[in-house]
Structures are given as structure tokens and as C-alpha cells.
Amino acid sequence: MRLTVRALLLLLAAPLAPATPLASAAPGDDVVQFLDGVERVGRPGAPGALAVFGRDAFAVLTGDRTSPRAVVAAARHGKGRVVAFAHNGYLSAPFLATDAGAARLVTNAIRWAGAVGSADSGSKVRVGMVTPDEPLAAHLSKAGFDVDRGAAPKSRVRIVTDIDAVDDAAAAKLEQFVIEGGAIIAAVCPWGWEQVHASRGLSLRSDSPLNRILARAGLAFADGIPDATARGADAFDITASRPADVHAGHALDALGDKSAHFSPDIVADALRAVPPGEDDFLPRVQAIASKVPAKDFPRPGRPLGRAPGDDQRTRIAVAWRTITWTDLPPDQVVAAPGSEDFPGTVTASAARPNVTLTLDPKEPGWRSTGLYALPGEVITFAPRSATTGAHATPPAWRIRIGCHTDALWDHDTWPRWPEISHATLLREGPTSVATPWGGAIYLEPLAAAAPIVVDVRGAVEAPLFDVRDAGRVKSWPSRRRAPAPWAELAGEHMILSLPSSAVRELDDPEALVRWWDSVLVSHCALAGTPVPPRPERFVCDAEISVGYMHSGYPIMMHLDVGTPTSGRPAHLVDLATLRTEGTWGPFHELGHNRQREWWTFDGTGEVTCNLFSLFSNEKIAGVFAWNNPWLEGQKAAAAAYLKRPDFGNWKANPGVALTTYAVVQRTFGWEPIQRVFAEMESLPEADRPTRNQDKIDQFVLRLSRACGKDLRPYFKRWAWPLSDAASRDAAAGRLPVWEPDLAFVKPGAK
Secondary structure, rough: OOOOOOHHHHHOOOOOOOOOOOOOOOHHHHHHOOOOOOEEEEEEOOOOEEEEOOOOEEEEEOOOOOOEEEEEEEEEEEEEEEEEEEEHHHHHHHHHHHHHHHHHHHHHHHHOOOOOOOOOOOOOOEEEOOOOOHHHHHHHHHOOOOEEEOOOOOOOEEEEEEEOOOOOHHHHHHHHHHHHHOOEEEEOOOOHHHHHHHHHHOOOHHHHHHHHEEEEEEEEEOOOOOOOOOOOEEEEEEHOOHHHEEEEHHHHHOOOOEEEEEEEEHHHHHOOOOOOOOOOOHHHHHHHHHHOOHHOOOOOOOOOOOOOOOOHHHHHHHHHHHHHHHHOHHOOOOOOOHHHHHHHHHOOOOOOOOOEEEEEOOOOOEEEEEEOOOOOOOEEEEEOOOOOOOOOOOOOOOEEEEEOOOOOOOOOOHHHHHHHHEEEEOOOEEEEEEOOOOOEEEEOOOOOOEEEEEEEEEEEEEEEEEEOOHHHHHHHHHHHHOOOOOEEOOOOEEEEEEHHHHHOOOOOHHHHHHHHHHHHHHHHHHHHOOOOOOOEEEEEEEOOOOOOOOOOEEEEEEEEOOOOEEOOHHHHHOHHHHHHHOHHHHHHHHHHHHOOOHOOOOOOOOHHHHHHHHHHHHHHHHOHHHHHHHHHHOHHHHHHHHHHHOOHHHHOOHHHHHHHHHHHHHHHHOOHHHHHHHHHHHOOOOOOOOHHHHHHHHHHHHHHHOOEEEOOOHHHOOOEEEOOOHHHHHHHOOOOOOOOOOOOOOOOOO
16 A cells, blocks of 8 residues: 555655754764664575765665675664665565564664664654555564554654655655754665666656655665675675765765775765765766866776876766766767767768657567767757657657767766767657767657657768668668768668767668678577567677677677778678678577576576587587587597596686587587577476576486487586486486596597
8 A cells, every 4th residue: 555645745745853952973883773683684585785975864774795885774864864775575574584684774764763772672663654654664663663553644764665755845844844953764675666767767866755855864875786795695784884985975085095985986976876965975076077178088098097186086077077067958969079989970060950759669679770970969859640640649759879889887987978879769750869878779668658750850861781671772872871880781680889980981882781681590499489570780899898899689799890901891780601600609699689597596697508509600600510610629628527527617717618518519510509409498487496506406407308319318417416306307317327437528629
């Protein structure tokens, strides 16, 4: 049950219980009170993070040993107090009943908020809840608190666990309650809220009234998921907590001090959370950012580090400009220094034609428009109904500017600005958008999208080849010369986003995109899955969030994969080489997108995806799996492993692990593996294995049946741990045993 806004306002307007003025204390003393009797605090799911930046705010508990982030924080505000937990599970009665550390911490937090001694004090605090939660009320009563269950309690401490229950009006009442001497304890999973609300164009920073209250106290719910710090447990260890190191306001004070323990990224984290209009921290950051010259901003070939001194100030300035530009109207957005180098721009004389797009929502994902927004230039989208032609549409389509969606906030160096892609809802009537970096323009249908026609003004044309466009062949000779710096080659199942230089001399894009389509079809043939309705995407970038390539939507890879060099075409478009030699990394990442949890057990996340690399290289490029150059490089390690097999080592060596599968494929072909994947794909969800042991057992037993051989001795040779039940399986026991001589597992073996 959720309170109505009227009931919520009555609750928040209720008078305070009589209270003495809150005593002041140093933050260190406060932290000691919070952590009294607490050694370890569990994680209810995946707690998020908090930004701590105010003069009277402090972190209580942090996660992640290497880059600490606050998970619990508190502050004084007016005569009152505020406590924030970065997961609503911390105020969940079932979790508190099983985690003694969390229960003690919550008890301490309520007593601190109510300014009543230690956790062992006999004095009681009166607690009310903004949203009803009878199990929590019962838990708190049992813990010794007076709990108000009425519609308008007179409690000293009020608990908020539903961020959406606090609208603007309720937030104003709630803040006044705190200023006059009350206290709130808020528990919210910030990343979860953003995930749910992002499709509506909402963000914690700009759209949460509760975050605006916290910000005036010097706290804010932020993005990110701090890692556990307790060795061998999914918990936060108090001895590993570093609350003094995560205060963004103190980090500003320490700029240039090489002995300080602060990172400028603490400031960036806070900036991404602090709501617009905050009047203390934000002006301090702006004053620093305004003094950084444009020449110092990042660009390819001149990356920005995080060294003490000027680099720190520049990183803060970059963070400031990356985040706060969204607070400006489109006509006040200017091009970011360095955007002319990446993602790029065009000459001032380039044409900006008026273009009309007709869009059907049946195909999910980003819809390539063949248009490009220049840095700092306003693009106007005027939607019309595809059936009536009226200039109005429900907000069920999203505009995206830029395909480079990876954020680089946690990287030591930034070869480009850390976040350069922007998405916003297509509103009723004309929608104007400008970003400091520009980029390729996309429209994306949301759940309730209807067919629309969109008139686009202000963009330049980009090279675009779409295999579904009837006039594609005739228009390509001129379209590949379109001025935008980024191009797209779109097949039915695969789309490549790469620098325009890669396609200027590409004479036959249709053969290329159909080849890439066949790759995805082959991946799905191995996985036993239908080809997905949303085409997969490759996007080249100056820097990506992790690794050399990574899976997802889009699949990201470094710029060199899509850039021509020394007279050679870019790797992604070099069809002559791809047809005869294949490739590895792109197939590997596509394989990640086809992986299934029920046949990928712990230690094989970077292994079973490589089955797709072997399969497609064999089927599409004629590179026999056992002789694949990548696998060839792993055989020496596999041969050495077989002399001293150990499952822990097997899981730690993806090349050795892949060889285990490849030996089976070498003997029995691909059909048995395909059959097992298809069988497990067709299982009802409740029957799919979720435990590692069950995944191992089912794969071995199913593959044995598919091969017509008992493969259990073979996998035991590689130290796979089969359960007693699998070892006694009668059906497998009736099959002929397959236990090959593995002497051929060596480099050069055919």
C-alpha cells in the first residue's frame, strides 16, 4: 500500500515530539557512534553509492577497497539530521533479521538521528514511516523503539524507503521537518531507480525531490555499485572502510596537495549526483573549472591524466562541463574543446538539409538516420503522426546523439571527454537538442511507440548504407562522400559504426554487410536461438570502458579496428581478408551476446563465448576449428596442464579451458554441441540449471548423449568435478566410454 500525497503531507506536517537541541560533534565522533559494535555489514543485493560533499556531511561506511565510495552517509541540516543508505534493503526486516552488523548499524543510525545516546541506551526514539512497512515496524519495535503506525505520527525520526513517495510538495514539508529539528533516514537503491526511470528521461540528479533535500544537507544518491570489501564475503568490512577519503568538498580543499589521499574523481562522482541549483559545492567547482584553459581539455593524442596539480583541476573542469551542460537550453550549448578531433566535425560550409524520416517501431534498438549533429549546433525534431500527419506524438520515441556510449569516469587517462553520448525523449511538438560533442543521430522506439514521421532540421548527412533501402546501390557512390566524420553500414542483422574514412573507398558495401549478417546467423545456429529482431552493433571508439573490445549493445571496440592504415582497409571492412582468414575479437564479443547462463558455469565466462569464434571462423571463413591460430597458441599450455590437472587452474586459463571443448569438437564435430545448446534453450525456465554443479553435470551428461559416448572419464581427465549423482548416472553408464589418448594436444597437431 502506498500513501496518497494528501496523507503524506499530513504525515510530514505533523508536529515534532518535544526534543532537546541536537548536540554538535566532530564527524569522527559521529562515525564512531554509528559503528559502535559493528564489525561487518552485509550487502542486501548490490548497494549503490552516495556522494558526500557538504560542510556538515560525512561518510559512515564505504565500499570498494581501491576506489572507495560511500554506501552509508549522514549529515546535520538546520537543527535536524539526515541519514542515507544506498539500498532500501538496509531497512528491510528480513535482511535485518539475518545480518547482525546491518541491524546494529541501523539501530545506531536511528539513535544518532534522534540524538539519543548509544545503541545500548535505555532512552527510546520515536520512529515513524513515510511509507507503511509493518514488518519493519515490528522489527524496530522489537529493537526497543517507539514506532508510530498512524497516518500523521509525531515521531522524531521518519523513515523513507520509497523514493517515489516523495514529490516536490512532500519534499518541501519533509525538509522543513528536518530544519526544525526532526530527522529522516532514507534508504534507496540509486542505480535501481535510474534503471527503472531512465526510459522516461528521468535522472536522480535532476528529477528526484528526495535527492534535492539530501543535497541541501550535503549528500546525494549517486550512480555506481561499490564492491564488497570483506575478504571472502559479500559484505563491507569496517576495517576496510575509508569514510575520511570520500568527501568531495574536502577533496576540493586538498587540490594540489600531493600528500592528500583524495582523487579528483570523487568530485566528478559528486557532480554527477548533485542536483542543479545547489548553492555551495557547485559554485566552488565552477570557480575552479572557469580557470582551466581550453587547450588542456582531452583529445586523442593528448589524453588527460589524474596526476596531482593541474591535471586534477582539469579533470574537475572536464567533469563540470560534461555534466552541467544539460542544465542549459539548447541554444546556449557550445562545442567542447577537442570535439573537433573526436568524435569530429565538418567544415562550416557543409550543407544542413531538411530531412524527413518515416519510422516504424517494429524493429527495436537504435534506428540509423544517416544524419550527424555537429558539436554545439541545435538540431530540431518535429514529429508527425504517420497516420494523421498532425504535428504531435506521444513521448514514446527517444533521440540519441552519438554512438559512443561508454563512460570513462573511472579511467586513469581520458583520451576523449568521459561521457559524450546523450539521449532524450522526443517530446510532443518540436524538440530541440544540442550537445557539446555532437555525433550520429538515432531514433529509438520505446514500449508504446507508434509509427511516426519526423522532420529533422540542422543536421549534416553522414555516409549510410542500409541493405534494406531499395535505392542503396545507386545512391552509394555519392552517399559515401557525405561530409559527416562517422559512417554506418547496416545489414539486416549487423550494423557497423566506424569513421567515414573507412568507407570512402568501399565499392561494395552490400557484400560486406551480408557477410557480417551471415556471421550473426552462424552464431545463432550454434546457440540454438533465433536471430534477434534487434540488429547487433559494432561501434569503434577512441577509448572504451573496459578492455580492447567488449560485448553488449552496442559492442564496443577501439578505433584502430575501424580505421584504414598504410593503404590497407580498416579491419572491419576488409572483406577479402575476413573471408579467408576470419577474425577473433569481434566474433568473441558477438559470442558473449549469445552466451547462456545455463551452460556457462563459473570460470567459463571467457571460454564458452570462444566456441562461437571457433565455429564462425570455420563455417564462414574456412578456418578449421582445431587449427585456428588463436587455439594453436593455447595448446602448449593445455598439454602442460594435462600433466598436473587442477580445476582451479583450468578455470583461470581460458585457452586451456577452450581446448577441452575443442578436443570434443575435433572428434565429434559441431552437431552434438549445437544439439545440447538447443536442448537447454528449449527447457522451461524452471528446469534450467542455476547452480554451478548442476550446469557442469547437465552439460556433460547431455553432451554424452549427443555424442553417443560416455564423456565423463574425459572431462574428469581435465579435472571437471562431477557430482556423485552424475557419476552414477545410469543412462551415461550404458554408453561406450570415450577416453582418448590426449597426446595430440600439442602445438602443430592436426
